[in-house]
Amino acid sequence: MRKFLVLFSIAALMMGIAPTALAATHLRVALVIAGELGDKSFYDSSYQGLLQAEHDLGVYGKVLPCKTDPANYMPQMIAASSNFDLVIVVGYELIDTLKQIAPEFPKVDYVYIDDIVKAGQITSITFKQNESSFMAGALAAMITERKNFPMVNSQKVIGFVGGEDYSVIRDFLTGYVQGAHYIDPSVKVLTGFVGGWDDPATAKEVALDQFHHGADVIFQVAGGSGLGVIDAAKQAGFWAIGVDSPQGYLAPKHILTSVVKNVGNAVYDMIKARLDGTYKRSTIYTYGISNNGVGLSYSSEMLKNVPADIFRKLIQLRTDIITGKIKVKSYFDRK
Amino acid sequence: MYIYRSTIVTLAMIMLPVLGGMWTLQAGILNISQEGAMLMAAFFAVLGSYLFSSFWMGLLFAILASLVVNLIYAFFCVTLRANIWVIGMALNILASSLTILLLKSIFGVKGSFTSEKIQQIPIVHLGNLGPLNGIFNDFSLIVWITVALILFFKYMDSRTVFGLHLKAAGKNWKTLDTAGISSSKIKYESILINAVLVGISGAYLSIGYLKLFNKDMSAGRGWIAVAAVIFGNGNFAWTLIVTITFGFVDALGISLQSSGLNSNLTLMFPYLAIIIALIYQGVKSTSKNED
Numbered sequence: 166m167r168k169f170l171v172l173f174s175i176a177a178l179m180m181g182i183a184p185t186a187l188a189a190t191h192l193r194v195a196l197v198i199a200g201e202l203g204d205k206s207f208y209d210s211s212y213q214g215l216l217q218a219e220h221d222l223g224v225y226g227k228v229l230p231c232k233t234d235p236a237n238y239m240p241q242m243i244a245a246s247s248n249f250d251l252v253i254v255v256g257y258e259l260i261d262t263l264k265q266i267a268p269e270f271p272k273v274d275y276v277y278i279d280d281i282v283k284a285g286q287i288t289s290i291t292f293k294q295n296e297s298s299f300m301a302g303a304l305a306a307m308i309t310e311r312k313n314f315p316m317v318n319s320q321k322v323i324g325f326v327g328g329e330d331y332s333v334i335r336d337f338l339t340g341y342v343q344g345a346h347y348i349d350p351s352v353k354v355l356t357g358f359v360g361g362w363d364d365p366a367t368a369k370e371v372a373l374d375q376f377h378h379g380a381d382v383i384f385q386v387a388g389g390s391g392l393g394v395i396d397a398a399k400q401a402g403f404w405a406i407g408v409d410s411p412q413g414y415l416a417p418k419h420i421l422t423s424v425v426k427n428v429g430n431a432v433y434d435m436i437k438a439r440l441d442g443t444y445k446r447s448t449i450y451t452y453g454i455s456n457n458g459v460g461l462s463y464s465s466e467m468l469k470n471v472p473a474d475i476f477r478k479l480i481q482l483r484t485d486i487i488t489g490k491i492k493v494k495s496y497f498d499r500k
Numbered sequence: 501m502y503i504y505r506s507t508i509v510t511l512a513m514i515m516l517p518v519l520g521g522m523w524t525l526q527a528g529i530l531n532i533s534q535e536g537a538m539l540m541a542a543f544f545a546v547l548g549s550y551l552f553s554s555f556w557m558g559l560l561f562a563i564l565a566s567l568v569v570n571l572i573y574a575f576f577c578v579t580l581r582a583n584i585w586v587i588g589m590a591l592n593i594l595a596s597s598l599t600i601l602l603l604k605s606i607f608g609v610k611g612s613f614t615s616e617k618i619q620q621i622p623i624v625h626l627g628n629l630g631p632l633n634g635i636f637n638d639f640s641l642i643v644w645i646t647v648a649l650i651l652f653f654k655y656m657d658s659r660t661v662f663g664l665h666l667k668a669a670g671k672n673w674k675t676l677d678t679a680g681i682s683s684s685k686i687k688y689e690s691i692l693i694n695a696v697l698v699g700i701s702g703a704y705l706s707i708g709y710l711k712l713f714n715k716d717m718s719a720g721r722g723w724i725a726v727a728a729v730i731f732g733n734g735n736f737a738w739t740l741i742v743t744i745t746f747g748f749v750d751a752l753g754i755s756l757q758s759s760g761l762n763s764n765l766t767l768m769f770p771y772l773a774i775i776i777a778l779i780y781q782g783v784k785s786t787s788k789n790e791d
Contacts, residue, residue: 203610330763357754358763364719365612365710366513370506370754377502378758389612389714396614396710415614 192224194436195245199238199256201230206409207428211255211278214432224436231259238262246270251439253278253432263287274446276435278428286446290431293453294333295340296486297424297460298384299493301406302344303482304421304461305382306352307475308404314472316402316419317381324355324380326371326394328362328387336496337386337408337424343494347482355380365393372397372405382406382421395420404470413466422467426459427452455487501634503748503755509709511747512643516701517725518732518743519653520694526657526734527690528670528683529577532588534698535722536595537569541702543599546618546713547606555621558707559700566699567692569595574691578684592722600715614712621708642704649697650740657736666690670734698722727774731781742777749773 196215198208208230215226229245231237235258242262245252246269253276254263260282267275267285275287282289305323308314325341327334338356345352355378357371368390372383376397383398384406385391391408398405398419407413407423431452438444452458461467461479468476485491517534524531541562548554548561569591576582600610607613621641629636657663665686668676673683705721706713724746732739753766 201610327763355758356760356763357757358767360763360767361719363714363716365712365714365717366705367719367754369710370509370751371757374502374506374754374758389717392612392614392712392714393710396712 192222192251192436192440193249194218194224194226194251194253195229195249196226196253196255196432197229197231197241197245197259198254199231199258200233202228207279207426208255210410210426210428211253211432212429214429215253215436217429218433218436221433222437222440224440231256233258239266242266246273250274251276251436253435255279255428274439274444276432278431279426281449283447288435288444288446289449290435291449291451292426292428292431292459293451293493293495294424294426294459295336295343295495296454296493297426298337298340299344299347299486299491300454300461300479300482301384301422301424302341302346302354303348304344304471304475304479305341305384305404305406306345306348307478308382308421308471309352310349311472311475316404318379320353320379320381321349321351322353322355322375322379322381324357324372324375324383326368326375326383326385326387326391327356327358328390329360330358332496334358334386337384339494339496341384344482347491353379359387359390359393362388362390364390365396368393369397373401376401376403384408384424386424407462411462411464413462413464417466418470420466421470422464423462424459425462427457430457453486454483503751504635505639506751506754507744507748508639508643510750511744512640512646513701513705513709514721514725514728514747515646515743516649516697516704517694517722518728518739519649520697521725521729522732522734522736522739523653523666523697524687524690524694525729525732526666526670527687528673529574529687529691530584530726530730531570531573531691531694532584532726533569533573533591533722534725535718535720536588536592537566537573537695537698538702538705538722539595539599539716539718540565540569541699542706542717543602543702543713545703545705545707546613547602549618549620549707550615553617553619555619555703555707558619559621559703562703562706563696563699566702567695570691570695570698574688578687578691596716599713603713603715612712612714618707618711620711621704640704640708642700642708645700654736662689667734724770724774727778731774731777733781742774745777746770746773 202208202212218224219226229241231241238259239262246266251274255278264284267287277287278290309321309323311317325338342354345354355375359368368387372394382404385394386408395405395416399416404421405419406421412423413420454460521531544565545558545562549558576587577584623638624641626637669683669686676683728743731742750770753769756766757763
């Protein structure tokens with residue numbers, strides 16, 4: 166293995182990735198992503214953080230995309246590790262490679278985003294999607310209870326459509342249900358899973374079924390499948406809540422807001438901490454509502470669609486979560 | 501009541517590939533490339549509809565894309581007598597990657613594409629039918645085309661010379677060739693008919709039921725159709741029954757989720773139904789052979 170690594174690193178060096186021309190004072194930051202830029206979501210958001218750090222903090226940054234090809238994982242990770250001081254890794258596909266590489270480069274700092282990787286000097290960043298989902302649930306409950314509001318029926322029913330049934334998605338759901346029940350315990354939350362991230366047709370079926378069971382606000386956490394939910398909202402006439410990136414532009418009259426993860430903020434903070442000397446190895450940093458890691462997207466569409474009093478209530482809830490007055494449950498707590 | 505509409509919608513997405521697949525199976529070719537052809541058709545339907553803001557162009561593009569995939573399949577499997585699984589799998593994998601590549605190079609996006617310029621296949625409103633509103637009204641044009649095609653193919657299957665030639669090409673192509681009718685030609689024709697049907701179903705998926713393209717959005721529907729065709733084994737009635745059962749079970753699974761049943765359980769329903777059907781058929785045919 167070691168021999169391989171050495172060979173790989175020599176190859177990487179020969180390809181001229183080493184930014185030798187740069188002054189030694191610059192912090193060199195690599196962003197290794199499993200896929201490619203242009204996803205309008207996770208990768209792009211982390212890249213924004215890196216760009217901002219380059220601009221504000223004067224670090225040298227580079228993106229190394231792996232294009233979801235496993236043959237690229239090892240070479241890109243080695244290229245990053247042998248030429249950069251701080252390596253930020255995005256994409257669960259890279260976890261195994263990261264665990265193998267990190268011990269070989271003890272001088273390099275590694276940050277893994279959106280899950281906990283317990284190995285060597287790797288620092289992990291997790292997001293409290295349950296907190297932002299709590300806000301979404303509260304919003305949905307307030308909308309469904311409202312009288313004479315467009316596209317809202319008399320039943321107190323809201324919906325949730327997930328891509329696949331696993332822990333992170335369940336964490337979204339946990340927060341969503343708690344948020345809805347915080348407003349009114351009698352609100353019923355219908356839950357459906359599509360069984361895949363690329364099946365908008367089935368997702369639309371699931372959403373329409375929930376709609377016919379009385380749901381008038383549906384929160385989708387379903388990647389590409391989620392577009393089917395938004396399509397259903399436009400066709401049948403109900404409110405949808407988007408996820409990951411501000412999706413309001415997809416259906417300005419049918420999307421209340423989106424639950425977003427600000428991966429970029431976390432990336433920026435880590436780089437800044439590394440510069441200030443406050444960065445800690447083998448630590449877990451948690452990003453919630455309090456440090457703007459997660460939240461609702463306060464887009465122009467949201468301001469138009471959500472009544473002012475509900476908006477004020479949401480701001481109040483946000484403060485309550487930050488001050489600890491409201492304890493948001495997490496799916497990961499139940500062990 | 502909603503489960504009825506949900507069943508019809510699910511059925512419309514798989515019925516045409518089933519009809520087409522049954523057709524080619526009668527001519528002696530199991531068509532494995534349905535999934536890939538459907539996906540390509542779904543992509544080109546969006547492209548055509550987007551470029552010309554007309555669903556007719558979307559349909560045309562979809563049928564042409566499906567024709568290309570099916571012609572490649574026919575050329576290898578009929579003319580060159582290649583292994584159907586190798587060619588079928590190659591085409592399916594090709595379609596999955598090619599649509600992503602085209603999505604990126606034509607629309608400059610990754611994963612999915614939607615636009616206001618895409619014109620959807622219209623919904624047929626028959627006016628007020630009173631109590632029958634829920635049963636007949638407001639279905640996509642494709643649903644009615646599908647119903648018409650089922651009846652047409654039933655007629656073709658049992659009442660025409662072409663239907664007989666088709667069965668002869670599948671059961672004993674040498675006899676057909678000796679009678680002076682090219683069995684290869686009949687096989688090609690069956691695959692071309694299949695191409696048109698799969699093209700329409702792909703268009704229904706992307707610009708009929710939805711108004712977007714997402715990578716791999718056919719999501720196994722082509723394979724379900726292949727399973728139904730294998731089960732039906734060229735028998736018109738059985739093929740339809742198993743397809744309708746599948747559509748109903750799929751809709752039922754989704755509906756039960758809203759009633760609180762675990763999704764891991766309900767999402768297996770359709771596949772479970774297929775497996776049970778295939779086991780039943782397998783047991784039946786072995787016991788027949790023993791007799």
